[in-house]
Amino acid sequence: MTLILDRRNDLGGAPGIHALIGGVSFYRHLKDGDPAAQPADPMFDLKQLTSTAMSAYLFYKWLLAADAAKRLPLPLATVHLLLSPSADELAKEAELAKAERCSRKNFVTNLKEWRSFANDADAMTVLYFAGHGVQRRQNDSVLLLDDFGDPDAGGSLVNTAEVAQIIAGMAPPSDLAKKIANRQLYFLDACRMPDKEFQKRDWMNTGDLWNIDKNSRDDRSQLIFYAAIPGSSAFAVRGGQTLFSAALTDCLDRVAAVPSEDDDARWRVTTASLKASIQSAVDAVNLQHSGEQQCLPITVGSDIVIAYFDESPPVDCEVRIDPDTAAKLCSFSVTAPGAPPAYQIDKVTPNPLGFNVKGGFYTYDVQPADATLKPFKGGTIVKPRLPRFQMKVKVGG
16 A cells, blocks of 8 residues: 555544545556556557656645645645656656556555545545546546556456546445545546447446445535546646646646635635636646646535635736726726735836736726826725736726
8 A cells, every 4th residue: 555644643533634646657558558468458549648647746746735834724644645657757756656556456455545544524535536537428437547458357447446436435424423524525637538449339347446335424525626528638748747737736826716705814725716717727728738628627515625825825917998098198006905005007008017916805096197087996806817817997988
C-alpha cells in the first residue's frame, strides 16, 4: 500500500481529510507498453499518455501546500498515492517513483483502506484520478488502471474501476453504528469516449471493487467532477499537465474564490463556486492550448468548503466608459468602505482600462470633466472572473 502520509495519531481522533490520488500515464499492455507484458487482445485504440501521472502528483503537491498554509477546512489526515508515470515524467520528477503502481490490485487495496480510514461522519474524502477512461453507454465512466487490457486477466475491462461503483461503495453503511465521511469530493480527469472495440461486442463488465451495502440512508454531500462530458475526450499538454488539472488549480487558488456568507470572514472556494467557475477556467486553458474540452460538475447535498484564503484574492478588473469618446474626459476611482481609494486615475485611457484590486465590496466613482456628461457612482462585490471582472459605466445623455 502507498500510504504516503498518515497523520491520524497527530490528530488524536479528530476528523481530517483522507485523499486517494491515482495517475496513470504508462499502460503496460497497450502499444509501446512494457515489452515483457502480454499485449492487449483486442488492442484498443489507446495511446500511451505523457501528462496524467504528473497531473495527479501535482494535485498531491497542491494538497500538501494547502494543508501547510492552513487553507483546508480540516487537517490533511492521510494520503494514498498511486502513480504509473511515463519515462519522460520520471526523468522530470524522480519523486514519482516513490509511489506504487496504479494497478488494479493496488487501486482496490488502497481504495478499501481509504474508505476504512474515513470512518467519521465529520471527516472529508477526496479522490483524484488522471488517466485513460472509457464510456460503455451514455453517462457511464470507467477508469483504466495501468494493467488494463491484460489478456490473462479475463475480460478486457477487469483491470478498471467503474466510477459508479466507487461512489456507491462510499455511501453511509446500513449499520447505523458505523460511520463514513459525509463530505466527499471526486475529481475524474479522464476521457469518456466509447472505444471502437466496444461497438463490436456487447458492453463488458468491470470487476467488482468491493461489497456495497443496500438500503442505506444516503445523506452525503458530494462533488463529482468529470473532466469530460459523456462521449468526449479530456486533453493535456504533452509532457506537461492535463487541461483540467491546470484549470482546477487556477480555480482553487484564485478563480473560484467567493466572499464569506457566515461568521468566518475568510474568502473560500466551495463546491458551488467551483462548479460555477470551472468551465470558464477550462475555456481559458482551451484558448491557450487550442483545446476543446468541456467538463461536467455534479453537486449533491449541501455546499462544501474546499479551501480558504487568508486574505481576499487579487482580481483582474476592467472598466469601460460609454461612449468611448468620453473616457479620456473621466476620472475613475474604486474605494473600499472606510479606506483610501484602492485604485484611481485621472483619465480612463485606454478604454476599456484594466486594473487590479483585492476582492471585496467597493464603491466606484466616475467623474466627467465635461458638464454635459453624467457622473456615476455605484457599488459592487469584486470577485475573480475570467477573463476579467468587468464594470461598464454609461456617462452619455
